[in-house]
Amino acid sequence: MGTVVIHCEWLLTMAEGEEPIHDAYIKIVDDKIAAVGPWQETVADAATEVLEARTKLVMPGLVNTHTHAAMVLLRSLGDDYPLYAWLKEKIWPREAKLTAEDVYHGTRLAISEMLRSGTTTFADQYFFMDEVARAVDEGGIRAVLSRGLLGSDAEVETKLEEAIEQAKRWKGKAEGRITAMLGPHAPYTLTPSAMRQIVTTARHYQLPLHIHVAETRDELEEIGKNYGKRPIAYLVDQGVFSRPVLLAHGVWLDEGEISFLAKQKVAVAHNPSSNLKLASGIAPVLQLQKAGVLVSLGTDGAASNNRLDMFTELRTASLLHKVTNQDPTAIPAETALRMATINGARALGLGDQIGSLEPGKKADLIMVDLDQSHLTPCFNPVSLMVYAARGSDVSDVMVNGQWLVKERKMVKWDESEIRSAAARTAWDLFRR
Numbered sequence: 001m002g003t004v005v006i007h008c009e010w011l012l013t014m015a016e017g018e019e020p021i022h023d024a025y026i027k028i029v030d031d032k033i034a035a036v037g038p039w040q041e042t043v044a045d046a047a048t049e050v051l052e053a054r055t056k057l058v059m060p061g062l063v064n065t066h067t068h069a070a071m072v073l074l075r076s077l078g079d080d081y082p083l084y085a086w087l088k089e090k091i092w093p094r095e096a097k098l099t100a101e102d103v104y105h106g107t108r109l110a111i112s113e114m115l116r117s118g119t120t121t122f123a124d125q126y127f128f129m130d131e132v133a134r135a136v137d138e139g140g141i142r143a144v145l146s147r148g149l150l151g152s153d154a155e156v157e158t159k160l161e162e163a164i165e166q167a168k169r170w171k172g173k174a175e176g177r178i179t180a181m182l183g184p185h186a187p188y189t190l191t192p193s194a195m196r197q198i199v200t201t202a203r204h205y206q207l208p209l210h211i212h213v214a215e216t217r218d219e220l221e222e223i224g225k226n227y228g229k230r231p232i233a234y235l236v237d238q239g240v241f242s243r244p245v246l247l248a249h250g251v252w253l254d255e256g257e258i259s260f261l262a263k264q265k266v267a268v269a270h271n272p273s274s275n276l277k278l279a280s281g282i283a284p285v286l287q288l289q290k291a292g293v294l295v296s297l298g299t300d301g302a303a304s305n306n307r308l309d310m311f312t313e314l315r316t317a318s319l320l321h322k323v324t325n326q327d328p329t330a331i332p333a334e335t336a337l338r339m340a341t342i343n344g345a346r347a348l349g350l351g352d353q354i355g356s357l358e359p360g361k362k363a364d365l366i367m368v369d370l371d372q373s374h375l376t377p378c379f380n381p382v383s384l385m386v387y388a389a390r391g392s393d394v395s396d397v398m399v400n401g402q403w404l405v406k407e408r409k410m411v412k413w414d415e416s417e418i419r420s421a422a423a424r425t426a427w428d429l430f431r432r
């Protein structure tokens, strides 16, 4: 792969306490970052490739910590419904008809959308996960995969075996870009015994858990009715928090639960657009952050967003919590950008490998084209990225030292072929 040096207008390393660097460089050797700093002529010596990018900003690739990639196939199919009705009437009947090949085509489309809008790592919870892994392997992106576990105890047992086999199979594959978690879907889609079985298995194989919790008020009512408890207390009983947990949503949490999550070092994946669209509620993100909970960002599936654009989530998260708290200083730009980069990496257990541009870390980075009306002038590159930039401003993407997007074109894939294959698949599924 050799040595690549990028000479850029701005470099946001997102390393602890580091300011944006103007007229900067980043040096990549093979799949890793070798050096960053203010530009000097000598750094280009001995480089295989020197990229003059004085109209661009370089920053870490964005980390989408909660999605269901192949749900892009259901985009715009069942909008404007509440979560339970949406799942039961619109989503689950279609998902029951999905084939492995459908999931492959859907995931390729999702990966294309994510890469083109600056996401370099995503955490996926779905099914036919071998096909998801195949798309990840071919596409060059990084992913944390969990087979969704839900249904009757017998179904869960079979799915759990499948999940473990997959985790073993993926280990070290795709140049180490794939890692695994176990994915108990939610408190309301599993019995207590199935939940305990998943926890026992996760402990045995040393796997973290990726689970939807406290997403809607309906969930609170259902768990309350069935078990006489709130979702967190119910999950404590099943031993869920004895494992590292990536908790998606966490909209309906009280003060005691927030300090419990902080104590347990649970990471919360906040999905502002999905929560807004399904009117699930507003997650207490400021309170979580004040308590010391690691909060990352996610898009959720494209059926409930309907974008997989992390720039939208950055902006939405920041704006949403300002108005909710009647405080314009809430979630400042720097915090929002950390949520989408280094916090996301930490939430996925990858904080020592990605999420910031520091020597020794994997070269997962994006370049944003600053030479545009809506990004002019640039007094503060961080706030520009959060409040003014869009996913479509991303011009170049590198994952694991490999260029996957160059000048807005995918390097490994023919995007129009992927788009038409996915559209064909979606219409076929619709008519099935």
Ligand SMILES: [Zn+2]
Residues within 6 Å of the ligand: 066, 067, 068, 212, 248, 300, 301
């Ligand atoms: Zn979800």
